[in-house]
Amino acid sequence: MSFFFAALKRDLLLVFRHRNDIINPLAFFLMVAVLFPLGVSPEPSFLSDVASGVIWVAALLACLLSVDGIFRTDYDDGSLEQMLVSSESLYALVLAKVFSHWLISGFCLALISPLVAMMFFLPEQGYFALVMSLLLGTPTLSLMGAIGAALTVALRKGGVLISLLVLPLYIPVLIFGAGTVQAGAMGLSIQGYLALLGAILVFSLMFAPFAIVAALKISVRS
């Protein structure tokens, strides 16, 4: 456990020294939100209809955009090799790295999502559903994305491949996430949706770190 926090502290310190990494996903998210109404239609009734889908797609792509970097620098400077020859738990290490990625992507997106929702005229009763669905859904995106990042870390041009690998895994999260917001905006119960998102999260939290560790070993050893 103390090793988890040591790894988390290191990653957050690195993020703090490279502040662009925090701003990138957020800027992307906000830009989509600002440009979409300009490009399609600024009509409030239209925007409130598509709000749930657009916000969730923007959040998903913002996560995907930043997930490639989770292991990249550690691979490039040899830190990853040192992690693999360590006798410490790789499970805890990987979990800490994914958690720090979530803190700078999904968590921040969830925090600013009400602002974006306002720009899309989402009914106020949908705000809670939006924030909750992002808080429960985006950690899954980080976990699944990290599997793709670990598999492609040794490839020079892994960018396209990672999207192909990871997008199919993202689809259930997108469907239930956007569904939560839609149900919330119409004043329906969102418990069922949140329970499903939570179940997907627990499932990926249990199994994804093993897949990530295995993928990292394959990438480094071959």
Added chain:
Amino acid sequence: MTLEVKNLFCERDERVLFANFSFQINTAEVVQVIGQNGSGKTTLLRILCGLSDAYTGELFWRGKALDEVREQYYQSMLYVGHLAGVKGALTPEENLQWMVQLDKGLNKCSIADALKSVGLFGFEDVPCHSLSAGQQRRVGLARLYLSNAPLWILDEPFTALDKKGVSEKEALIASHVHEGGSVILTTHHDLMIPGKTVRPINLDEVALA
């Protein structure tokens, strides 16, 4: 005997690097792997560290198959690779703090003492990306001063070091071996370990055999 390698076979890009290759590293011994560029020196060291799966053959650590005692092995081994594993955004002190977290065996002296030993006293608060290549190398090598591990696996440890730095590291290797440790390393530098002969393993000959 500490590490034993039996019948190692490795091929890379359809070129056989070693076949039927057996050797062992004993306690209190320095082994230098020599060979041309591309002869497989780094590949060999990566196989010994468990960082490569591209081989067939058996590895034994203190008489037991390495796969069975991997955790113990990692606790008693220190690997310094081509890439130093030093983060440019972190200071030397922060880098070493992380390395100590990663490898609990790095507690022979304090981090401050290790930094002093590698001549980085006064640089502990400077981000590593603004240090010179040799100084960054020294940050990675500071682990040698901290390490209690009996087996050191060093891949080109002297790259970018100045003459004084190299002779300090040679003296350090000598004292490590004097305490019963073993070292296997690659370097193109003429190794002079005070009071100790270095056993060479020539990979060019291994490939011919």
